[in-house]
Amino acid sequence: MRKKETFSDVIYRNYLKENLKKECYICGRKKDLELHHKIPLNCCGEDILDNIIYLCNKCHRNIHKIDNQNPTAKDYLKRLKILRKNKKNG
């Protein structure tokens, strides 16, 4: 269950948006961007700038496909790396 968003949450999110590179971490697209935690919070990820990236909605959906496989934090990072690599080679 999610707690209600506080004023400081909004400030924090705006801070993130201003300090993150505004392109998809995987494919470099600059449209349809969404914030994503590299290591999800429910997977012992932290809510810090280092753990947050922009993904376009397409790559975002892709990376969350492993959610129903009971993934670990490592799985997420591995998946991110693979997606990035594929993009570069393709």
Ligand SMILES: [Zn+2]
């Ligand atoms: Zn993308």
Ligand SMILES: [Zn+2]
């Ligand atoms: Zn996400």
